Amino acid sequence: MSTTVVLYLITYLAMAAFVLAVAARFVKIFRMPLHLRWELYPVAHEMGNKAKYGGSKLEEVDWWTKEEGKSRINELKAMIPEMTFLVLLYEQNRKLWYRSFPFHFGLYILSGMLALLGLGAVCELYGVTIAAAGTSVGSVIYYLTKLAAIAGLFLASFGAVGLLQMRLGDANLRGYTSPATIFNLLFFLLVFIVAWLTLLFADPTFDLTRAYVQNLLTFNLSAPVGSALLGLEILLAVVLIAYIPMTHMAHFFLKWFTWHKIRWDDEPNRIGGAIEQKIIEQVQYPVSWSAPHINADGKKNWLDIATEEIEKK
Amino acid sequence: MNPSVKVEEISKPADPLSHVDPRDLPILPKPYDDAEKIPAWKPLSDKAKGEYESSLDDTIALSIRKPASKEEEERLIRQFLDGLEKLFSRENNWTFLQPMTLSMENCAKCQTCAEACHIYEMSGHNEIYRPTYRAEVLRRLYYKYLKPGGALFSKWLHGDIELNWTTIARLAELSYRCNLCRRCAQTCPLGLDNGLITHDLRKLFSQEMGIYAKELHDNGSMLQLRVGSSTGMNPLVVKDNIEFIDEDTSERTGIPIQTPWDVEGADVLLIHNAGEIMAWPENHGAFATIFEAAGIRWTLSSESQEALGYDNINYGLFYDDVMLAKVAVKHAKAAKKLGVKKIVLGECGHAHKALTVIADRVLTGELNIPRESAMALLKEIVFSGKIKFDPSRNDFPVTLHDPCNMVRLMGIVQPQREILQLLCPQFREMTPHGVDNYCCGGGSGFAIMSGHNFEDWRMHVSGRKKMEQILHAFHDELDPSIRKYVCAPCSNCKGQMRDLIKYYDMWNQCGISYGGLVELIVNAMADAQPGYIEWGLF
Numbered sequence: 092m093s094t095t096v097v098l099y100l101i102t103y104l105a106m107a108a109f110v111l112a113v114a115a116r117f118v119k120i121f122r123m124p125l126h127l128r129w130e131l132y133p134v135a136h137e138m139g140n141k142a143k144y145g146g147s148k149l150e151e152v153d154w155w156t157k158e159e160g161k162s163r164i165n166e167l168k169a170m171i172p173e174m175t176f177l178v179l180l181y182e183q184n185r186k187l188w189y190r191s192f193p194f195h196f197g198l199y200i201l202s203g204m205l206a207l208l209g210l211g212a213v214c215e216l217y218g219v220t221i222a223a224a225g226t227s228v229g230s231v232i233y234y235l236t237k238l239a240a241i242a243g244l245f246l247a248s249f250g251a252v253g254l255l256q257m258r259l260g261d262a263n264l265r266g267y268t269s270p271a272t273i274f275n276l277l278f279f280l281l282v283f284i285v286a287w288l289t290l291l292f293a294d295p296t297f298d299l300t301r302a303y304v305q306n307l308l309t310f311n312l313s314a315p316v317g318s319a320l321l322g323l324e325i326l327l328a329v330v331l332i333a334y335i336p337m338t339h340m341a342h343f344f345l346k347w348f349t350w351h352k353i354r355w356d357d358e359p360n361r362i363g364g365a366i367e368q369k370i371i372e373q374v375q376y377p378v379s380w381s382a383p384h385i386n387a388d389g390k391k392n393w394l395d396i397a398t399e400e401i402e403k404k
Numbered sequence: 405m406n407p408s409v410k411v412e413e414i415s416k417p418a419d420p421l422s423h424v425d426p427r428d429l430p431i432l433p434k435p436y437d438d439a440e441k442i443p444a445w446k447p448l449s450d451k452a453k454g455e456y457e458s459s460l461d462d463t464i465a466l467s468i469r470k471p472a473s474k475e476e477e478e479r480l481i482r483q484f485l486d487g488l489e490k491l492f493s494r495e496n497n498w499t500f501l502q503p504m505t506l507s508m509e510n511c512a513k514c515q516t517c518a519e520a521c522h523i524y525e526m527s528g529h530n531e532i533y534r535p536t537y538r539a540e541v542l543r544r545l546y547y548k549y550l551k552p553g554g555a556l557f558s559k560w561l562h563g564d565i566e567l568n569w570t571t572i573a574r575l576a577e578l579s580y581r582c583n584l585c586r587r588c589a590q591t592c593p594l595g596l597d598n599g600l601i602t603h604d605l606r607k608l609f610s611q612e613m614g615i616y617a618k619e620l621h622d623n624g625s626m627l628q629l630r631v632g633s634s635t636g637m638n639p640l641v642v643k644d645n646i647e648f649i650d651e652d653t654s655e656r657t658g659i660p661i662q663t664p665w666d667v668e669g670a671d672v673l674l675i676h677n678a679g680e681i682m683a684w685p686e687n688h689g690a691f692a693t694i695f696e697a698a699g700i701r702w703t704l705s706s707e708s709q710e711a712l713g714y715d716n717i718n719y720g721l722f723y724d725d726v727m728l729a730k731v732a733v734k735h736a737k738a739a740k741k742l743g744v745k746k747i748v749l750g751e752c753g754h755a756h757k758a759l760t761v762i763a764d765r766v767l768t769g770e771l772n773i774p775r776e777s778a779m780a781l782l783k784e785i786v787f788s789g790k791i792k793f794d795p796s797r798n799d800f801p802v803t804l805h806d807p808c809n810m811v812r813l814m815g816i817v818q819p820q821r822e823i824l825q826l827l828c829p830q831f832r833e834m835t836p837h838g839v840d841n842y843c844c845g846g847g848s849g850f851a852i853m854s855g856h857n858f859e860d861w862r863m864h865v866s867g868r869k870k871m872e873q874i875l876h877a878f879h880d881e882l883d884p885s886i887r888k889y890v891c892a893p894c895s896n897c898k899g900q901m902r903d904l905i906k907y908y909d910m911w912n913q914c915g916i917s918y919g920g921l922v923e924l925i926v927n928a929m930a931d932a933q934p935g936y937i938e939w940g941l942f
């Protein structure tokens with residue numbers, strides 16, 4: 092098997108690994124039992140001003156008789172700036188934000204660049220030339236791809252260097268930085284450095300990269316990559332992409348749970364409702380905690396234990 | 405203090421791991437800015453050090469007896485590992501498995517949460533009190549002992565840790581150096597929660613190893629389940645006390661009241677933290693006066709066995725899910741027995757959260773009786789026009805403490821403020837306040853924990869930020885001749901306020917007193933004789 096074919100296969104495998112790892116972690120967390128309420132205010136979907144000052148429906152007399160209003164607009168008002176600009180980090184840890192924001196925003200732009208490469212590859216399949224002097228659509232995609240690559244790489248590289256410098260230099264972080272954390276940042280940096288070199292010396296027009304994407308889409312696995320440097324960049328980048336969801340960096344999607352399923356989960360349990368049904372199932376789980384006051388034997392369930400009288404001395 | 409103690413050093417011999425030297429702590433505002441003049445920290449006795457595990461810092465919260473032999477140590481280590489496994493199992497920890505796993509597996513170790521913690525800040529940034537310190541110890545153990553390949557890779561991936569008895573004993577103590585206020589969680593850019601990690605650590609120790617604070621368990625939950633109240637009051641005693649309170653209050657206000665007991669079908673079952681009845685009788689007196697004046701159909705319950713009717717505390721919230729569930733079920737049963745329309749929780753933050761929010765996913769069917777905060781009902785009464793007020797009777801500086809459980813963790817922010825804004829002409833906020841407030845330092849059960857020299861730690865370290873906030877709120881009027889009032893609508897917080905004021909002699913030195921919200925309401929009732937608030941009873 093030629094090296095080129097191997098590279099194509101690794102790319103497919105890495106993409107599959109990424110999707111599977113994301114799905115596996117998502118499903119693992121998603122299928123965990125319904126937990127007790129543990130909300131933390133402000134809760135963004137509260138109505139009106141409550142979302143701002145951190146109020147809840149529990150401020151109202153007979154709150155359970157009132158309509159259960161949730162403001163999706165308020166929720167979006169909190170979510171979009173948080174996802175895009177890392178507002179919480181900006182407010183709470185400015186020093187880190189100066190590094191973390193460009194890093195993350197750069198990665199968002201680079202993800203956009205991948206989408207543009209895909210779009211360009213598909214367009215070319217339909218006869219649209221993607222080039223500086225191509226059709227208007229072709230030249231827009233050409234320039235946008237290049238712009239996204241340069242801007243994304245610039246921001247992400249700046250952020251990665253900054254994060255590495257802070258990890259190594261900040262006494263506050265040092266004791267909490269494992270070798271793997273440093274490895275992860277170096278891995279990102281390596282991918283970015285090779286990307287810069289590829290951009291400058293091997294594929295400044297993205298024609299080779301676009302052709303590679305097109306070959307992936309059409310399963311044309313014998314087509315040459317056209318540049319060893321590009322081949323190296325592809326290899327490093329896809330391995331990194333597959334690696335991310337296996338680490339704590341999976342926070343890019345698990346954050347959905349920490350907000351929607353914990354901090355903002357204020358859904359009350361209504362008699363006869365779905366939450367009640369789940370609780371009724373879960374209190375059937377057997378308990379095997381060993382402390383004497385629990386009085387568990389691995390057979391009694393939560394309901395038995397919670398309703399059992401204690402020994403009255 | 406050892407400013408650079410590392411996570412892995414928790415398992416290394418050192419006595420203690422880090423000192424808490426009062427000279428390292430941030431200077432308090434005037435008149436407490438001279439470190440020499442503030443009360444001295446009582447050192448641990450040699451006897452305590454000899455008998456109990458005390459190698460963490462310079463205090464003891466749990467009184468864990470030292471293992472008698474190597475074999476016992478080994479057994480305890482195995483027990484800890486069993487507990488760790490159970491903490492991450494569906495069956496044994498369905499109550500918090502999802503949030504715990506998320507907090508365990510996704511921390512970026514960015515330390516954004518550190519500065520939000522009043523204990524870390526006011527200990528002079530003592531490393532062992534950093535919110536992530538204990539979380540990181542647990543995280544490393546989790547990856548090393550529960551995850552496949554942990555023994556091989558976890559050191560490289562997550563950092564080194566050794567599990568021995570010293571690690572366990574220190575970790576147990578360390579789980580009682582956090583107020584579970586979750587202020588740190590509010591600042592985490594990934595939505596993770598070091599307060600929850602501490603909470604679940606406490607559960608592991610209690611539910612698996614029987615290690616807990618005796619004030620919370622033996623004298624708290626267990627006593628409550630045995631006699632009806634953690635105060636030890638049985639129904640006869642509580643009724644007797646309430647009768648006395650009714651008489652005394654009627655005399656003081658000139659408004660006759662008689663507390664109704666066990667009224668079937670009442671609109672409101674009021675449940676106090678029974679500590680109010682013992683330590684702050686004026687609190688119940690004020691509730692009764694307000695409810696009677698507003699024409700509320702209310703009752704107290706004298707249930708003490710199959711149901712718990714007159715003490716809303718639920719210390720399980722702080723350390724043990726099983727105890728939490730047992731007590732919550734019995735609270736609901738008291739309401740069900742009387743067939744009341746709703747339970748109203750008196751001025752007790754943790755009871756609010758335990759019964760309204762946490763137990764919401766414990767109580768099903770006919771036990772799911774509506775629960776409401778007294779803050780909401782009081783606001784409705786005060787603004788209903790049913791009672792006439794004379795705010796000039798409250799014309800002294802007042803500030804408000806926001807109990808974490810009620811405010812940050814339940815979103816009950818405004819009702820109490822609106823009442824104070826209406827009835828207290830000199831009301832001023834603390835900075836910060838509302839959901840950004842700081843814990844009083846007595847949260848998570850600390851307010852009732854004073855064994856050995858733990859009170860010194862509570863007064864010097866965990867309560868220091870609140871002390872600073874109070875002094876700032878009244879900074880322009882610290883003259884002791886000006887009476888000032890810290891309104892703390894929560895029994896635990898009030899306990900901490902009382903202790904802080906006594907410890908630092910704040911009444912005599914600054915004229916600072918404290919109390920609940922209802923006392924201020926009755927103090928401003930135009931139809932009551934003036935002077936409901938009694939000052940300086942310390």
Ligand code: SF4
Pocket residue numbers: 510511512513514515516517518536591592593594595596597598
């Ligand atoms: S808990 Fe959150 S804020 Fe604290 S170190 Fe971890 S990721 Fe950062």
Ligand code: SF4
Pocket residue numbers: 520521522523524534535581582583584585586587588589598599602
């Ligand atoms: S929960 Fe509160 S006391 Fe505990 S670590 Fe967080 S901020 Fe500090």
